[in-house]
Amino acid sequence: VRTLLSDSKVEVNAKGHDDQTPLHVAAIEGHLECVNALLEDTRVEVNTGDGKGITPLSHAAKMGHKEIVQLFLSDSRVDVSKVDEDGNTPLHMAAHSGNTDLLQLLI
Numbered sequence: 001v002r003t004l005l006s007d008s009k010v011e012v013n014a015k016g017h018d019d020q021t022p023l024h025v026a027a028i029e030g031h032l033e034c035v036n037a038l039l040e041d042t043r044v045e046v047n048t049g050d051g052k053g054i055t056p057l058s059h060a061a062k063m064g065h066k067e068i069v070q071l072f073l074s075d076s077r078v079d080v081s082k083v084d085e086d087g088n089t090p091l092h093m094a095a096h097s098g099n100t101d102l103l104q105l106l107i
Helices: 021-028 032-040 056-063 066-073 090-097 100-106
Strands: none
Touching: 021 032, 021 056, 032 066, 056 066, 056 090, 066 100, 090 100
16 A cells, blocks of 8 residues: 555545545555555545545444544544534444444544
8 A cells, every 4th residue: 555655646535436535445444554554645535525425534433443543533634523414423423333432532
């Protein structure tokens, strides 16, 4: 991932299935090192919603990926209040998953 990111011609925010970016996919799949590498790249749009308006942070919260949520929360660019098309925030996603550790992080 870092090798690809070092190429200025690589489109780091390219959208694929369900309008998900590489950051969405890494957050959903729980790939901590990939998320970290992507967040280090200032070209990466951290608050972009997918086809349903769900941000990478919301996906990580929904999937229960605590370390990834912590990475997102440590990045000042991340909007923790961004809502998806159903009006859900990352906090709502964590609540739906029943993960109390994530709820405490997001409150």
